[in-house]
Amino acid sequence: MEKARPLWANPLQFVFACISYAVGLGNVWRFPYLCQMYGGGSFLVPYIIMLIVEGMPLLYLELAVGQRMRQGSIGAFRTISPYLSGVGVASVVVSFFLAMYYNVINAWAFWYLFHSFQDPLPWSVCPLNGNRTGYDEECEKASSTQYFWYRKTLNISPSIQENGSVQWEPALCLLLAWLVVYLCILRGTESTGKVVYFTASLPYCVLIIYLVRGLTLHGATNGLMYMFTPKMEQLANPKAWINAATQIFFSLGLGFGSLIAFASYNEPSSNCQKHAIIVSLINSSTSIFASIVTFSIYGFKATFNYENCLRKVSLLLTNTFDLEDGFLTASNLEQVKGYLASAYPSKYSEVFPHIKNCSLESELDTAVQGTGLAFIVYTEAIKNMEVSQLWSVLYFFMLLMLGIGSMLGNTAAILTPLTDSKIISSHLPKEAISGLVCLISCAIGMVFTTEAGNYWFDIFNDYAATLSLLLIVLVETIAVCYVYGLRRFESDLKAMTGRALSWYWKVMWAGVSPLLIVGLFVFYLSDYILTGTLKYQAWEASQGQLVTKDYPAYALAAIGLLVASSTMCIPLVALGIFVLRRLKTGDAAPVA
Amino acid sequence: MYAWDTNEEYLFKAMVAFSMRKVPNREATEISHVLLCNVTQRVSFWFVVTDPSKNHTLPAVEVQSAIRMNRNRINNAFSLNDQTLEFLKIPSTLAPPTDPSVPIWIIIFGVIFCIVIVAITLLILSGIRQRRRKNKEPPEVDDTEDKCENMITVENGIPCDPLDMKGGHINEAFMTEDERLTPL
Numbered sequence: 001m002e003k004a005r006p007l008w009a010n011p012l013q014f015v016f017a018c019i020s021y022a023v024g025l026g027n028v029w030r031f032p033y034l035c036q037m038y039g040g041g042s043f044l045v046p047y048i049i050m051l052i053v054e055g056m057p058l059l060y061l062e063l064a065v066g067q068r069m070r071q072g073s074i075g076a077f078r079t080i081s082p083y084l085s086g087v088g089v090a091s092v093v094v095s096f097f098l099a100m101y102y103n104v105i106n107a108w109a110f111w112y113l114f115h116s117f118q119d120p121l122p123w124s125v126c127p128l129n130g131n132r133t134g135y136d137e138e139c140e141k142a143s144s145t146q147y148f149w150y151r152k153t154l155n156i157s158p159s160i161q162e163n164g165s166v167q168w169e170p171a172l173c174l175l176l177a178w179l180v181v182y183l184c185i186l187r188g189t190e191s192t193g194k195v196v197y198f199t200a201s202l203p204y205c206v207l208i209i210y211l212v213r214g215l216t217l218h219g220a221t222n223g224l225m226y227m228f229t230p231k232m233e234q235l236a237n238p239k240a241w242i243n244a245a246t247q248i249f250f251s252l253g254l255g256f257g258s259l260i261a262f263a264s265y266n267e268p269s270s271n272c273q274k275h276a277i278i279v280s281l282i283n284s285s286t287s288i289f290a291s292i293v294t295f296s297i298y299g300f301k302a303t304f305n306y307e308n309c310l311r312k313v314s315l316l317l318t319n320t321f322d323l324e325d326g327f328l329t330a331s332n333l334e335q336v337k338g339y340l341a342s343a344y345p346s347k348y349s350e351v352f353p354h355i356k357n358c359s360l361e362s363e364l365d366t367a368v369q370g371t372g373l374a375f376i377v378y379t380e381a382i383k384n385m386e387v388s389q390l391w392s393v394l395y396f397f398m399l400l401m402l403g404i405g406s407m408l409g410n411t412a413a414i415l416t417p418l419t420d421s422k423i424i425s426s427h428l429p430k431e432a433i434s435g436l437v438c439l440i441s442c443a444i445g446m447v448f449t450t451e452a453g454n455y456w457f458d459i460f461n462d463y464a465a466t467l468s469l470l471l472i473v474l475v476e477t478i479a480v481c482y483v484y485g486l487r488r489f490e491s492d493l494k495a496m497t498g499r500a501l502s503w504y505w506k507v508m509w510a511g512v513s514p515l516l517i518v519g520l521f522v523f524y525l526s527d528y529i530l531t532g533t534l535k536y537q538a539w540e541a542s543q544g545q546l547v548t549k550d551y552p553a554y555a556l557a558a559i560g561l562l563v564a565s566s567t568m569c570i571p572l573v574a575l576g577i578f579v580l581r582r583l584k585t586g587d588a589a590p591v592a
Numbered sequence: 593m594y595a596w597d598t599n600e601e602y603l604f605k606a607m608v609a610f611s612m613r614k615v616p617n618r619e620a621t622e623i624s625h626v627l628l629c630n631v632t633q634r635v636s637f638w639f640v641v642t643d644p645s646k647n648h649t650l651p652a653v654e655v656q657s658a659i660r661m662n663r664n665r666i667n668n669a670f671s672l673n674d675q676t677l678e679f680l681k682i683p684s685t686l687a688p689p690t691d692p693s694v695p696i697w698i699i700i701f702g703v704i705f706c707i708v709i710v711a712i713t714l715l716i717l718s719g720i721r722q723r724r725r726k727n728k729e730p731p732e733v734d735d736t737e738d739k740c741e742n743m744i745t746v747e748n749g750i751p752c753d754p755l756d757m758k759g760g761h762i763n764e765a766f767m768t769e770d771e772r773l774t775p776l
Contacts, residue, residue: 069769110701111697114696114697114700114701115696115697117696117697118696118697134683172701173701176704176705176708177702179705179708179709179712180708182712183708183711183712183715186712186715186719187715187719189681191715283669301759318634319634319636322632322633322634322636323633323634324633324634325634325635398640429723431716431719
């Protein structure tokens, strides 16, 4: 008797699992950056268009494939055509790379979370130097939040060549992060289904709290106005459209096989069309919601720094010219400067080089994305809020929930094909398979906790998934529409769910979405080829800022290997199966 | 907040004299030995400490070290701190942040780590127990299921309840006797 496939206890668990997977760190730290770079409010136009044209159809396709084939990515594509099981293998390989480096972010979130229970927050003050007359030099040149990130958390080396040793503190946090992930996936859908209630809903609670707090912060409106003022000329910039398409694509987590895995645990009759629309809409609105929060925080931080700068300039002028204390304010600063320049020209010219030009726009202009936004900019804003420990704990707890939610989907993408395969699951129970996968990923992930670990993290973040995913989803769409047959798939879906497939989906699947993906693919390839050598940002401790350096040859080779190992799976497995079949038919053929 | 007037200047002179009196050789310093000059609107001024017996001003280094020793008292007398009351050429000794013997983050890490390990162990053990129970049951469950399915008779489209198998095995008359047996 065949063991029944585990199912989600109710459809809500499935929707929550998809939301928890799709709504991840990218919504918080990538979308606000794109919004700022590509025209503020007007970026929403390409974003929403791409959502309707690319995001929803592709998401629906993946969910439908998973629900119809009722297997993980490898099995699903083997059912479509044995030559295409390479697509599933490529998905698993990419998911494995992602799992390795993504959990390091959770480790960092744990690190910051544990350090939030101190007064004062460790990233708000600089440590003292040797003879206690001043602050540590590196901390003075950079800021205390940058120092805490680059020196205390990462202990980063000046370049990728200097490997350094494994730092035990982040290594411990990484171990804990993997244990927590293992705890959540241990029992398969049984445990995952309960965990996703929390990982999907808690980030929204924190975001709402932060929204209320953020909007009431002094200077928040500056940030919001700056962000949402539409710059219509950006609509003509092709990069805006390409980035909108890319953001939708990667934000939904297409191509990893997680969505196929989740949908395979569904009842065959569930309405995956409705689920696809709901999940993609919630994902995009969360991005917009998170960017409102982020920009009020930006506005607060920028206003705070601007006022600090003004205060420093006032103090300098007051001291130099012996003015009365409190005479200089923000409003009369320029006037007084002009007066002083004319009344005491020699003294003024002496002090002039030290007077910084304080500008609110330049503070707001510092657009940051990625780990820099989450761990440097946000912490800088938090340290200036009242009761900063509470805000810090809430914030890093939210990052953890987002990160773990995405990891659950990720590990599901790896484990579902493994547990589906009869060879492996007959020898090992699923707890052991999950344990092995977590152990191997954790062991390899220790590379990211070395001193040069952050540079390797950036390599994985930028190159492990980008090109491969585009190719995987392209082959997926072509496989379903042309190899399996769109009509056959349509009738399967109708038999399964009882609903007819709208013409819109058919047009998108067969024509528009593949063309879009090809366009994106061509753009990225040409971009990589045209830029020549790839560069990275390295932290220079003596200057207290990032400098651009070239990747050494072996790093470039590693990048090439990363991209090749997933994309080559598709043709290699097809070739392998072809050869195996020829050998079999060769054996079975009667000897002449 | 207070306005800076001659009384405040008097207090300042008193604090400087107090600091000098703490120096081993200078217990005889009086308030009148401290002189203020060039007082500006900014509230900044120069000051010297004189030694009337030798009729010269004390070296700056000595005054600086004396003030450094008593910086805290001087600050508190004026309800100011190192940032708001600045002595040029006297760098303030910064207080290091307090470092507890065991960093706090390790304590919290340890707690969460132990909770997670305990939870994992519990889940794995319960999973093993469930699987052992499942491995013992299947042969018996399959037999009774087959018998039940064979015996479902249908009359007028309504299936009759098959004989309750458990009822056939347990004889009510002997049930109480089992309870009389003393359990070992």
